[in-house]
Amino acid sequence: xxxxxxxxxxxxxxxxxxxxxxxxxxxxxxxxxxxxxxxxxxxxxxxxxxxxxxxxxxxxxxxxxxxxxxxxxxxxxxxxxxxxxxxxxxxxxxxxxxxxxxxxxxxxxxxxxxxxxxxxxxxxxxxxxxxxxxxxxxxxxxxxxxxxxxxxxxxxxxxxxxxxxxxxxxxxxxxxxxxxxxxxxxxxxxxxxxxxxxxxxxxxxxxxxxxxxxxxxxxxxxxxxxxxxxxxxxxxxxxxxxxxxxxxxxxxxxxxxxxxxxxxxxxxxxxxxx
Numbered sequence: 707x708x709x710x711x712x713x714x715x716x717x718x719x720x721x722x723x724x725x726x727x728x729x730x731x732x733x734x735x736x737x738x739x740x741x742x743x744x745x746x747x748x749x750x751x752x753x754x755x756x757x758x759x760x761x762x763x764x765x766x767x768x769x770x771x772x773x774x775x776x777x778x779x780x781x782x783x784x785x786x787x788x789x790x791x792x793x794x795x796x797x798x799x800x801x802x803x804x805x806x807x808x809x810x811x812x813x814x815x816x817x818x819x820x821x822x823x824x825x826x827x828x829x830x831x832x833x834x835x836x837x838x839x840x841x842x843x844x845x846x847x848x849x850x851x852x853x854x855x856x857x858x859x860x861x862x863x864x865x866x867x868x869x870x871x872x873x874x875x876x877x878x879x880x881x882x883x884x885x886x887x888x889x890x891x892x893x894x895x896x897x898x899x900x901x902x903x904x905x906x907x908x909x910x911x912x913x914x915x916x917x918x919x920x921x922x923x924x925x926x927x928x929x930x931x932x933x934x935x936x937x938x939x940x941x942x943x944x945x946x947x948x949x950x951x952x953x954x955x956x957x958x959x960x961x962x963x964x965x966x967x968x969x970x971x972x973x974x975x976x977x978x979x980x
Contacts, residue, residue, distance in 0.1 A: 721839055723794045724830040725763060729756040763795060767831035772798040772847045775807070775825050784811035785866065787824040787853055787873045796838060798831040800847040802972050806925075806932040807850055813924050814855075818917055822865040826851035826873045826967055840897045842961050849971045854878070855917035863917065869908045870966070875901050876908035878965045884942035888959040897962045918968070919947040925970050926951040933972035940965035 712734070719726030733752035742748060764774050776782070777792035784807055791797050799807070811823035829847045830836055838844035844851075853873040856864045869876035877900075880886060888898060925934050926949065938957040943965050944950050957964055 721837075723756075724832060724836060725759050725795060726756060729759045760793070760795060763831050767798055770832050771800055772829065772831045773801055773804055774798055774831075775804065775828060775850075782808075782811070783815035783821065784808050784823050784825060787826050787868060788871065790872065791825075791827060795831055797825070797828050798847060799828045799850055800972070802933050803828075803848055803850055806929060806934055806970075806972055807852070809932055810852070810921060810924060810929065813928070814917065814921055817920060818863065820865060821855070821863065821917060823921070824853040824866065824868065824873060826853055840962060842897065843971070846974075848974060849969065851967045851969050852921070853967055855914040855921070856911040857914040859912060863914055864911065867909075867911070869911050870904075874966055875899075875904055876966055877901075877905065877963055878913055878940075878943060879905075880940070880942040880965070881946075885945065887941060887956055891959050893960055896960045898959055899962070915947055919949050922947060922949040922954060922968060923951075925968075926953050929970070934970055935973045936971050938964045938969035 712730075716727035716730055719730050720728075730752055733748060733755045736755070737743075737748040737751045740747075740751075742751070767773065774792070775784070775786055775797045777786045777789055777797065786792055786797055807823075807825060811821075814821045814823050827838060827841060827844060828850045829844050830838055834846040836845055841849070843849055851873075853868045856867055856869065858864060922937060922939060922944075925937050930953070935953060937951075937954045938961075939947075939949070939954060940963065941956050944954050957969070
C-alpha cells in the first residue's frame with residue numbers, strides 16, 4: 707500500500723511542478739541512506755532537495771530553450787503575480803516570449819506611468835508537450851497569461867492587485883445581449899469551469915477597461931512584430947473593450963474561461979533577446 711501512495715505522490719508532484727516527482731524519489735533515497743524512516747525527516751529532506759533542484763533548474767532550462775520570468779525583481783514593469791508560480795516552476799518561457807512580455811510591460815508603463823503588468827501561468831522548464839494543468843496549450847514555452855488591470859471604484863489605477871489571490875477565476879461576467887458561444891453546452895470533458903460558488907469570495911474591483919484594452923491592442927498590433935500570433939479573450943470582453951482583431955480569438959468551449967485573464971502566444975522559432 708505504501709508503494710502505491712508513493713507512486714501516486716510522485717505523479718501528483720510531477721504534474722504540479724514537473725521536477726517534484728524526481729526530487730521526491732531522490733529525497734527518499736537520501737533519507738534511507740541516512741537511516742531516517744520518519745515521514746517528517748523525509749519531508750524535510752524533500753524540501754531541501756526540491757529547493758535545490760528549483761534553483762538549479764534556472765541554470766539548466768536555457769539549454770532546453772526556456773528562461774524564467776523573474777520573481778525577485780521589484781523594479782521591473784513586469785512581475786509574476788505570486789511566488790507560488792515560481793515555486794511550482796510555472797514561470798518559464800522561450801526567450802522570444804520573454805522579450806514580448808517585457809516589451810508589453812514597458813509599453814504599458816510608458817503609456818500609463820507606474821503600471822505593473824502581472825504575469826500568471828507560463829510553462830514548465832523542460833519538454834515540449836508536457837502539460838501544465840489545467841491549461842490545454844501551455845506546453846512549449848510559447849504561451850503566457852497576464853492578469854487584467856483593475857482600478858478603484860473612484861477610477862484610480864491599481865497595481866500589483868488582482869481580484870483573486872492568483873489572478874484566476876474571478877470572472878468578468880457577460881451582460882445581457884453579449885455573445886455567448888458556449889451557451890447551452892454541457893461538455894463532460896471540459897476545463898470551462900464557471901466556479902459560481904467562488905465568485906462572491908473575490909474582491910469587488912472594477913476592471914480597468916482602458917489599460918486592459920490597451921494591452922490587448924498592443925499585443926494584436928505592435929506585438930506581432932515580436933512574434934505574437936494569437937490572443938485568447940472571451941468574445942463578450944473583446945467586444946466590450948473594442949479590441950476585436952484577426953488574432954484576438956475565442957479559445958473554444960473545452961478550454962478555461964478567458965474573462966479573468968489575457969492569454970497570448972508567440973510563433974515558434976522566433977529569436978528574441980532577454
